Amino acid sequence: MMVEGLYTKREDGRKFDEVRPMKAKVGIVPSADGSASFETGKTKAIAVVRGPRTLHPQHMQNAQTGILRVSYGMMPFSVEDRIRPGPNRRSEEISKVTEWALSSVVDLSGFPNTVVDVFVQIPQADAGTRVAGINAAALALAHAGIPMKEMVSAIGVGKIDKTLVVDLNKYEDSIFHDGEGSTDIPVVMTSRTKEIALLQLDGKISVDEFKETIEMAKKACDDILKVQMDALKNVSEESNE
Amino acid sequence: MSDFIMPNLQREKIEEYLGEGKRLDGRKSDEYRKLLVEDGVSKNAASAVRVRFGKTEVLAGVHLALATPYPDSPDSGTFMTSAELHPMASQQFDIGRPGINSIELARVIDRGIRESGFIDMKKLCIKEGEKVYQVFVDIFAINDDGNLLDVAGLAALIALGRARMPIYNEEEDKIDGYSEEEGIPLNKDVLSFSMTFHKVGDVIVADVGHDEEAISKFRLTIAMGDNNGKPRITAMQKGKAGTISNEDMENILKLAESKWTEMFPKIKKHVFG
Numbered sequence: 001m002m003v004e005g006l007y008t009k010r011e012d013g014r015k016f017d018e019v020r021p022m023k024a025k026v027g028i029v030p031s032a033d034g035s036a037s038f039e040t041g042k043t044k045a046i047a048v049v050r051g052p053r054t055l056h057p058q059h060m061q062n063a064q065t066g067i068l069r070v071s072y073g074m075m076p077f078s079v080e081d082r083i084r085p086g087p088n089r090r091s092e093e094i095s096k097v098t099e100w101a102l103s104s105v106v107d108l109s110g111f112p113n114t115v116v117d118v119f120v121q122i123p124q125a126d127a128g129t130r131v132a133g134i135n136a137a138a139l140a141l142a143h144a145g146i147p148m149k150e151m152v153s154a155i156g157v158g159k160i161d162k163t164l165v166v167d168l169n170k171y172e173d174s175i176f177h178d179g180e181g182s183t184d185i186p187v188v189m190t191s192r193t194k195e196i197a198l199l200q201l202d203g204k205i206s207v208d209e210f211k212e213t214i215e216m217a218k219k220a221c222d223d224i225l226k227v228q229m230d231a232l233k234n235v236s237e238e239s240n241e
Numbered sequence: 242m243s244d245f246i247m248p249n250l251q252r253e254k255i256e257e258y259l260g261e262g263k264r265l266d267g268r269k270s271d272e273y274r275k276l277l278v279e280d281g282v283s284k285n286a287a288s289a290v291r292v293r294f295g296k297t298e299v300l301a302g303v304h305l306a307l308a309t310p311y312p313d314s315p316d317s318g319t320f321m322t323s324a325e326l327h328p329m330a331s332q333q334f335d336i337g338r339p340g341i342n343s344i345e346l347a348r349v350i351d352r353g354i355r356e357s358g359f360i361d362m363k364k365l366c367i368k369e370g371e372k373v374y375q376v377f378v379d380i381f382a383i384n385d386d387g388n389l390l391d392v393a394g395l396a397a398l399i400a401l402g403r404a405r406m407p408i409y410n411e412e413e414d415k416i417d418g419y420s421e422e423e424g425i426p427l428n429k430d431v432l433s434f435s436m437t438f439h440k441v442g443d444v445i446v447a448d449v450g451h452d453e454e455a456i457s458k459f460r461l462t463i464a465m466g467d468n469n470g471k472p473r474i475t476a477m478q479k480g481k482a483g484t485i486s487n488e489d490m491e492n493i494l495k496l497a498e499s500k501w502t503e504m505f506p507k508i509k510k511h512v513f514g
Contacts, residue, residue, distance in 0.1 A: 201477030
């Protein structure tokens with residue numbers, strides 16, 4: 001790729017369209033109905049699914065369908081400055097956009113009045129925690145046997161000065177400020193229909209560049225999907241042993 | 242904002258009308274309601290404005306206070322946005338701790354203003370490492386008839402555009418009211434504003450009313466600023482559980498570009514007078 005501008009080489013030596021090394025594992029929390037971990041580079045996420053179970057308080061129940069409830073949080077020791085335990089505005093927003101993204105593929109119509117709880121936690125953060133969390137959560141939902149119309153995969157794409165990149169690390173996401181600065185775009189793609197289930201953006205980017213980053217996200221999500229599918233295959237092989 | 246009882250008849254009617262290119266209130270699918278801006282809601286603030294799109298109404302005020310800078314930016318002022326979706330504005334809002342709707346709204350608006358560098362934070366430093374101005378933008382919803390996100394975002398920008406600089410009393414280390422002449426330092430050329438599009442039935446709709454908002458499949462908010470006369474994306478946020486197809490995305494981007502071109506000069510005038 002020809003590169004103009006200030007960011008001609010990635011800080012960690014990766015190619016511009018290269019995802020950090022990924023690791024996925026299903027079945028990490030024995031007492032849960034479903035669980036998984038997902039790592040990209042130094043960013044680690046774990047997800048646990050509990051349910052479907054009866055939703056309390058009762059007035060929140062929906063007689064037509066079960067509902068998905070997501071809680072995302074960063075562990076106090078996940079970043080250099082300690083994070084105060086408990087929810088904050090950032091974590092509540094990420095919980096909600098994650099819930100929307102996953103709700104677009106799960107089908108809980110067979111479980112009226114119930115809730116499926118998804119707990120996402122980040123033990124170690126190096127940017128891209130919400131997308132790593134969604135990759136883990138999608139695995140945990142599949143592991144729990146929750147009906148899903150299709151899988152979802154998530155990736156952060158963006159622009160560093162004038163350079164389009166895939167899977168921003170912390171330096172690219174929040175330390176680089178030169179030139180046009182850093183634009184980060186978390187994206188969730190559905191596996192079969194290739195539609196967008198989550199989209200956020202902060203920065204400065206032209207419409208054409210934005211379209212190009214979405215194409216890059218699609219390609220990266222295909223790779224992530226493979227990692228997710230392998231992890232799911234491994235767990236079913238293990239349980240058959 | 243979406244979990245309320247919507248009669249199926251109404252839903253079918255809204256979607257059927259949109260299929261024929263019409264809306265129940267007579268607007269076209271890409272047509273915004275009339276924007277009304279009033280000043281002087283409170284004389285005690287740096288600014289306070291009332292902004293309406295049709296019946297959706299929001300008040301926004303700006304305060305400046307003395308504060309200690311953050312250790313990682315000792316020479317910059319600080320900034321905070323809060324939003325109150327008060328029960329007076331809608332049956333769906335409750336008193337008490339901010340719910341997810343107001344958190345999301347405040348964060349989307351906060352990010353848009355903060356990341357664009359609209360406020361010149363360096364000029365809000367009084368003494369490096371010790372004393373800076375903290376800018377508060379407080380948003381208060383008066384009536385929700387849909388699209389609070391765009392109305393509140395605009396109200397925040399207009400309030401900042403008209404905010405006056407505090408008069409700092411160094412001897413007593415306090416603020417003595419606000420200057421009549423001097424506004425707060427802004428980077429006027431990075432002004433960007435947000436437009437939210439919903440998919441209702443099979444149609445992409447701009448500036449939704451309450452009922453359209455309640456039945457939409459997804460929403461996509463796009464903020465755009467000026468890059469030599471052409472719109473440039475500065476922020477995005479998708480909401481709700483529906484997914485965006487390639488075709489939807491093409492349509493929304495096209496619509497956003499044309500709406501931005503049409504609205505930007507007017508909005509600039511409202512913000513900077």
